[in-house]
Amino acid sequence: MPVTAVDTDTDDLTMTLVGDFPAPAGRLWRAFTDPRQLERFWGPPGWPATFTQFDFTVGGRARYEMTSPHGEKSRGAWEFLRIDPENGFEVLDGFVDEEGNLTDELPTMRMTFAFTDTAEGSRLTNTTYFESAEALEQVVAMGAVEGSTMALDQLTAVLSDLRAYAEGKGTRTELISDQHVRITRLIDGPRELVWRAHTEPELMRQWMLGPDGWRMTVCEMDASPGGRYRFAWAPEEGVAGEPFGFDGETLLAERPRRMVTTEHMTDTDYPSTTNDLSLYEEDGATLITTLIEYPDKETRDAVLATGMTDGMEASYARMERVLLG
Template structure:
């Protein structure tokens, strides 16, 4: 995790973030000055940002919207007041409405500096607030922890995607007691991977877990509010009992993101929140699944079923049978 320190300074009405990044200053600069790269880490997990406008000039403006797992949104704007490539820049940051008009309160002046360090780059960002009320509001909204979780995504951005994930299989990260992140790089374009998740005839070919299982139901959701239903049963002498999942779609942003609820068929609880996102670079697609569990016991119970191993078998089949043709 790159963040080494977050300091709240009520006396000077500031919050300062320090991160040590294993990449040269020029590479870090590109991550902060390219909206497509910023989108991968500016919002915390579950709240990815989309930059609709990015005029990276003094006096220029950037507009972004973070979309939560239930479709809720929070929008902001940067006005660039100083740019010193590649050493840093300064913005006036503000919450905005749907038309990009700044809202009362919540405005701050943010500075970003990038300096060479023993590990690569030390990034320091400081948000300066106009009042104690504004500072306290941001702390209460979870800015400190949200920033820490957002910055934890930066390592993957700074590395070549294939260097970061290729050949490492399905990886599980325990983010906290109720959130896990699962990642898998597949060698194929995002459009095809999205189709594999959204077309029944394709999904039936790969989403099978270990060998010896068949998908018997494959009803997919294509828009928010749609329900879905997946079922599997063992084939031949394979041990096990038929089972399935069902739920509804909350966010559908093709071919980038889908958020769904999930529960075992016939059981009202427990329900998880599954946030799937796809990112393509150099012809490969990073699949990221952020799962929210209702509690720690449920998280550990589900992970103990061998879920990750089953996912790896499915992803390997996805590459072998759909992406390598």
């Protein structure tokens, strides 16, 4: 895990996060000062950020909003107080309303970012200064420690060249928590086409088949928010297995970047999951990231034990071969 320590000090009224990364400090600096790169990790899994303003000058302002899988938004703003190129910067960090005005319900904090080279790469030291113990306790109670740790654990992928990070590694499954799993797969093709492959039934029928020997018998997809979908599969004659299917609702759609859906196994009383799909393109390749939220650890483990990852890899390989080959 890149984050090595998170310490809260009620005497100094600070929260300090330290993380070590396999890249030089200059690369770390660029990740924190380019809003398009910041968007890939500034926000814990399931709450990605969108920076709508980024005036990186002393006295300038940045504004961002983080959107949950259900569409709730948490908005924040930075005022840049100090900029030391390549080494660090300091901001006044606060929660804002839809118009960008600071809110009174939550504290405003001073926050510093320092980047230093190490023998293995670089170190981030992020210190937040609070005006009172009550403000520190309020932010910690909101889950700031856990949220910051999960957000910055996404930074390693940002610092790496996308192809070097994921090409040839197939479909990878990571356990994020008892209820969350992150699945990633690099597709050698443009994001717009990968988005269409996930939302247009005529394309979905060509690749979303799982292991060889299965066919897709139902493919209905409405990718607009509030729309429904239904998929079903059955084995070819002579292939072992029972027909099955999934149905659900589209909760959020931001073409061609993000789509959130529920997923329920048709004709069962199994609980639904929430599937948060995001697409990021770099150098003609698209990283597919799916964050799945399960109701509990038992359901998570039962689903993973079905060989889900292998079935997804077979489908993604077919997508590259059939749609992009």
